[in-house]
Amino acid sequence: MKQTIGLIVNPVAGMGGSVGLKGTDGEYYKKAMELGARPVTPARTKDLLSHIRKKESIELLAAPGAMGASHLHDASLPFTVVGTVSGETSAGDTRRIAGEMLAQGINLLVFVGGDGTARDIYDAVGMKVPVVAVPSGVKIFSAVFAFSARAAAEMVDEFLGGARVAEQEVLDIDEAAFRNNRLASQLYGYLLVPNVRKYLQGGKECSNVNKLAVKSKKEVAADILEQMDPAVLYLLGPGTTVKAVADAAGTSKTLLGVDALADGRLVGVDLNEKAILALFQKYEKRRIIVTPIGGNGFIFGRGSKPFTPEVIRGVGRDNIMIVGTRDKIVKLEALRVDTGDFELDQVLAGYMAVTVGYKETLKMEVRG
C-alpha cells in the first residue's frame, strides 16, 4: 500500500553560509541576498529525491513553487501541490502548509532546512506524524536531522520498509548569540524520526545503535530506580532518558517540563520555580535528575528553566543525578552549565558522574 509523504523545502535555508552569515532568520535573509548568496536547497532536494529507491510506494504531496513543487519536475515522481504561497516565503508558510498536509493525512513529512525550519515543523505537527529532516541550514544542531540528503533518502526508504520511530531533539538556537560566537541553544521540543542510522565501517555495531539506545535508557532507569529513596523528592527534568525513569517508576512524565516524584508517585507536573520551592517546604531531602542537551551538553541554563539558581542551591551539587544514553553522552565535549549565577556555575564546575547504563557511569568534566 502506498504511503502519503509530504515535502516542504525552506528555499532560503543555508544561504547565509557562503556569505559568512550564521543563519538566515528574519532580516539576515535579505542581507544574504545582497551579499550574493545562492540557494543551496535545490541541490540538497535533488540529491534527496534521486536517492529514494522506493518511489513507487510514495503518494507525494508537495508545497508549492520553491517550497517543493519546482524541485520535482525532473524527479519522475507524480505529486499533488498542497497550499499556496504569495511572494517571498516565510516561516508562517512552512507552519501553515505543514498543518494542511497533516490534515490531509500524511504518513511522513520530509522537510529540507535548518534548525529554524525544524522549529516551525514542530510548531505545526508536534509528534503527530514522523518526519525526515534533510540538513540544509548554515549550522545544524538539532538531533532530528539526517547526516546528509542521501542519508535522509535512506531514512525515507527505511520508513517505507516499516522502520520504527523515536523522539529526537529540536533545539532553539539563538542566531544573534551564534553570530557573536556564543552557542546559546535551548531544548525546543521533540519530533518523531525513523529510528535508523547508516554507517559502513563498524556497521554491525552501529546498525544496532538505536535499538541499544532504547535498551540503554531502560538500563539507566533501572539503576536510578534502585537508588531511589521513598523519603526523597525527585525533580525530573526534560528529556526522553529522564522520562524512562518515570516510566520505570510506573508514573507519567511531561517530555519538556519538570515533574516531581516522591515515594513512587507524581507530586507535581510541569512545575515552575515557585511550585518547586513550595514542594521544598514539605520535603527536606531533594534530588534533581537531568539529562544533558544533545550536541552542546548543557545540564542547567538551557531547556530546563524551572531549575533556577535557587532551586539548584536548594538541592545541592551532590544531589544532582545526571543520566543519558552512552551514544549521546560520548558525543559531548563536556557537560556545561550556565545558570546565570556565576558563583553557582563555579560550584557546579569540576567533574560529575553521568549514569549511562546499569551500574555504569561516565565521569565528565563540567564547564561553567
Place this chain on the structure above:
Amino acid sequence: MKRPVDLSMNEMPFLPPAAVPRAAREGLLKLNRYTRRKDLENLKERISRYAGIPEAHIIPGPGSDFLLREIIHGFSGGRKVVMVSPSFMPTVEKARQFSTKFVGLRLSPPQFSLNSDMLLDELTEPALVIIDNPNNPTGKLLLDRQTVEAVLHRKNTFLVVDEAYYEFSGVTFADLVPSFPNLAVTRTLDKAFSLAGARVGYLVAGELYLDAFASFYALLPQSSLFAAMAALQSIGYMKENVRWIAAERERLYDKIAQLGAVVYSSRANFLLVDTKQPDIATKLHERGVLVSDISGQFTSGAIRVSVGRREENDAFIDAYREIVEIG
C-alpha cells in the same frame, strides 16, 4: 577496483625481517606438536632481556588483548572497574560485561588529559583500574609516575597499564612491577614488531597477578612462538621502523591540518582526526581508503587513521582532499 588502502587497524605497514617468516615456517613444521615448555621459556628469556624485567614476571600470551581479558575475568569480580573513555573497545566491552560496577573517566578534547584527582577519587572501594598509555584512539599519554604510584598505594586496588604502543611512545611503567605486586603491564609484538598476524603479547605481572596465572599455559601456536623469538633478535630493525613511522606521522599530521580538520598530536602510530563530516569513513571507503570510524565513541566525523606507508598516507590525503573540496 584497486585494493583498498587499509589504515584502520594500527598495523605496522612493513613486513618483519626475512628471518621472522623463516622461523615461523620452522614452527609450521611442528604442527602436529603442542608448543614445548623449553621453547616458551626461551621466548620468556628473550622478552625479559628486551623489557629489562626478570623472567619470573613475564607471561607470554596470544595477543595483549587476550591477556587483558584474562585479567578482567580473574580480577573484576566484586570490584569496580575503572577505565578511561574512550579506550580500546574490545577491552571496554569485556570490562562492562564482567564488572560489578563500571566507571569510565571521560577524556575531554582538546587535551584529552586524565585528571589524576578524578581517578584517585574513584579508588575508595576495591577496584581494578585499566588504562591504555598511550591511549587508543587519542594517542595521548595519560599517566605519569606520580599518579601511577599514588594508584598503586591505594588499598585493594589493582592497576593494569596497557602499553600496546610502548615502542612508539618510549614511556613505560614496567620497571615498577618488581616493586609493586598490584601492577601489571600488557605489551604486544603485534604493532612495532610487525607481527599482527602472529598475535603475540606478554604481561609484565606483579606478584599478586602471578598466582592467577600460575596454571596459565601459553596458547601460542608454534609458528607465532618461533616468529616472536626471531623478531626479538631484530630489535634494531623494529626501532628503525618505529622511527620512520614517528617521522611520517608528523608529515601526515601537517597534511591533515592543512586541509582544515582538527587533528590531535599523538605518541602512537595513529592520529585522531575530527573531520566534522558525519559520514566521512563511508566517503573515504568509497574512494578506496579504510580508516577506523570512531564516531560511536566521539562526535560524528571522528576517525582514527593509522600511519601507513607514504603512498598509502598520500592516498588517504588525496581522498580526503577530494571530499573536502566537493563539500
